[in-house]
Amino acid sequence: MTDSNPNASLTAPSIPGDALPPVEQHAQQYATVRNAHETELIEDYVELIGDLLAHRGEARAADIANRMAVSQATVSKMIRRLNELELVTSKPYRSLFLTEAGQKMAETSRARHDIVLHFLRALGVRDATARIDAEGMEHHVSDETLAIMQRFTEQRQN
Amino acid sequence: MTDSNPNASLTAPSIPGDALPPVEQHAQQYATVRNAHETELIEDYVELIGDLLAHRGEARAADIANRMAVSQATVSKMIRRLNELELVTSKPYRSLFLTEAGQKMAETSRARHDIVLHFLRALGVRDATARIDAEGMEHHVSDETLAIMQRFTEQRQN
DNA sequence: CAATATTGTTAGCCAAGGCTAAACTGTTTG
DNA sequence: CAAACAGTTTAGCCTTGGCTAACAATATTG
Numbered sequence: 001m002t003d004s005n006p007n008a009s010l011t012a013p014s015i016p017g018d019a020l021p022p023v024e025q026h027a028q029q030y031a032t033v034r035n036a037h038e039t040e041l042i043e044d045y046v047e048l049i050g051d052l053l054a055h056r057g058e059a060r061a062a063d064i065a066n067r068m069a070v071s072q073a074t075v076s077k078m079i080r081r082l083n084e085l086e087l088v089t090s091k092p093y094r095s096l097f098l099t100e101a102g103q104k105m106a107e108t109s110r111a112r113h114d115i116v117l118h119f120l121r122a123l124g125v126r127d128a129t130a131r132i133d134a135e136g137m138e139h140h141v142s143d144e145t146l147a148i149m150q151r152f153t154e155q156r157q158n
Numbered sequence: 159m160t161d162s163n164p165n166a167s168l169t170a171p172s173i174p175g176d177a178l179p180p181v182e183q184h185a186q187q188y189a190t191v192r193n194a195h196e197t198e199l200i201e202d203y204v205e206l207i208g209d210l211l212a213h214r215g216e217a218r219a220a221d222i223a224n225r226m227a228v229s230q231a232t233v234s235k236m237i238r239r240l241n242e243l244e245l246v247t248s249k250p251y252r253s254l255f256l257t258e259a260g261q262k263m264a265e266t267s268r269a270r271h272d273i274v275l276h277f278l279r280a281l282g283v284r285d286a287t288a289r290i291d292a293e294g295m296e297h298h299v300s301d302e303t304l305a306i307m308q309r310f311t312e313q314r315q316n
Numbered sequence: 317c318a319a320t321a322t323t324g325t326t327a328g329c330c331a332a333g334g335c336t337a338a339a340c341t342g343t344t345t346g
Numbered sequence: 347c348a349a350a351c352a353g354t355t356t357a358g359c360c361t362t363g364g365c366t367a368a369c370a371a372t373a374t375t376g
């Protein structure tokens with residue numbers, strides 16, 4: 001395995017910047033990201049359903065399709081998955097509702113999202129940009145970083 | 159369409175927190191994230207290949223597989239794609255190399271990655287966490303935010 | 317230099333998350 | 347109250363990015 005060559009420093013040209021992390025750590029980074037990808041769409045759906053319920057009193061497939069810019073067929077399929085995962089309850093042709101687990105997930109996602117969004121704004125990012133970035137970033141921010149972001153935002157606001 | 163109900167404010171319970179963004183903006187957020195997902199794996203491969211070339215002088219499929227914690231078959235398949243996209247050149251059973259376009263992408267990705275990583279460390283996030291978060295976040299940070307992060311880091315270091 | 321170990325490729329499988337088109341249900345309205 | 351429309355579901359397709367198993371090529375070493 002080329003990668004575990006103990007003499008790497010003897011053969012590799014010395015270049016500026018950080019060295020490669022050890023293989024295990026590096027692998028861990030990618031695995032974590034891959035893992036996040038599996039749950040993030042689910043979380044986005046659940047979060048959006050929660051928001052629609054909170055702001056509108058109901059969550060219809062058509063609304064979700066519009067807001068996600070996705071076809072209704074895609075939403076329908078996704079709802080079946082959310083049902084199997086016991087995150088939402090749905091009767092055909094009726095509004096969706098969240099299960100206990102779904103509500104929990106929605107709250108958590110919403111909280112993360114808000115922390116990241118407020119943090120970005122506190123940093124000085126324009127609102128429209130902050131919203132887009134937050135949407136992408138929220139699933140990749142660890143609890144540790146999240147806590148730091150929150151503290152940062154609070155300090156700026158006082 | 160429930161969503162464009164002009165009387166929403168009359169029926170929705172008034173709850174704390176931000177209101178839902180207008181449909182178009184909301185859709186834009188999700189579309190941007192979906193779009194990022196399509197390119198991010200590609201970028202990760204290209205970035206890693208660039209790093210391996212820089213630090214080791216060569217980039218072998220086995221190294222990539224190890225560092226990404228993925229099977230060699232997966233890497234092999236991915237390399238075919240990168241070839242089709244003209245980001246890498248490869249001869250069977252030989253080290254990979256980046257095309258012009260590939261080098262450009264690798265540099266850009268590397269730069270983004272470093273800015274995010276250094277920013278997180280400057281914020282006070284522990285190194286191991288910062289690495290994991292940076293790996294996930296880098297593809298979702300706009301140029302605007304990136305510039306702000308960079309300025310922030312520089313200020314902290316002086 | 318032949319045998320073995322390592323590395324790379326191919327074939328064929330799977331699940332996820334998109335899509336369109338068509339069928340079905342529920343609601344509104346002429 | 348029937349017709350038309352809006353909303354939902356189903357069927358069937360596609361691409362991506364994983365996997366394992368089997369095979370092929372190269373490197374290493376006894």
